[in-house]
Amino acid sequence: MGSSAEHVLAVVRRQILAGERAPGDKITEVGIASDLDLSRTPARTALAALEAEGLIEKREGRGFTIKSISVADVTKSIEVRAVLEGLAARTMAENGMSPKVEEKLRDSIAMSQDILEMDAPKSDYIGQYQEANTIFHETMMFECGNELIAHAFERIARLPMTALGSMAFDRSTLKRERMRLTVGHSQHVIILDALTKRDGQRAESMMREHSHATLNYGELFVRQEDAKQSKLAQVPRGTNGLSATLD
DSSP: OOHHHHHHHHHHHHHHHTTSSOTTOEEOHHHHHHHHTSOHHHHHHHHHHHHHHTSEEEOSSSSEEEOOOOHHHHHHHHHHHHHHHHHHHHHHHHHOOOHHHHHHHHHHHHHHHHHHTOSSOOTTHHHHHHHHHHHHHHHHHHTSSOHHHHHHHHTTTTSTTOSTTOOOOOGGGHHHHHHHHHHHHHHHHHHHHHHHTTOHHHHHHHHHHHHHHHHHHHHHTSOGGGHHHHHHHTOOSTTOOOOOOOO
8 A cells, every 4th residue: 555545544544433424424535535635546545445444334336434433342453453462572572583574673663763754744744654654563463473363363354443553643733643653653663672682571561552552642642721622523423433543
């Protein structure tokens, strides 16, 4: 998936989870392309990913419909994913990394660091960050040295917000969102350090914390003075009023 499609995916995913696109609403690649001022190709790719994640479903004729997702659905999915990702990190730390795996993880971190160090990030920088994030998480899961962990993950892969490296991005609060991405990047650095030192307990605990960020980091980064406005913006429309953010 290209960076433009990753950007669309992160933005539209957040809109759905925040209730800005209500359950039952129609969503099309033409509409998304128009809303975000881009071509239909990344919109089409992002919609396919959203369908795979279980956030939208194909409707008769053209387009998709927003599915009804509850807070409980997302919480359960992310809790299970966090356990599996933590176990994968512990396993990789205890087994040791191959040079190829370590290179992938370091390249991912270098990608996200380059993006965060830009004085004026490009418009699709969130898509580039999403790409780096996905590389990190997929490498951890599928190359940890225990194929049964990845097999267990595949059983839940289509549940809401369980896609590895999945993110939701709010374009209206760029400064705060960039801060969250910086925290996520820093956690990747800490996890890699634990891996290189073969510290399984530290790698597992940090990876679980990092995975749980999808549920609670949004609220942590809401400033006190605009907390009320943030809560009002997240009032559910239907049942999708979630505050999912960074994975």
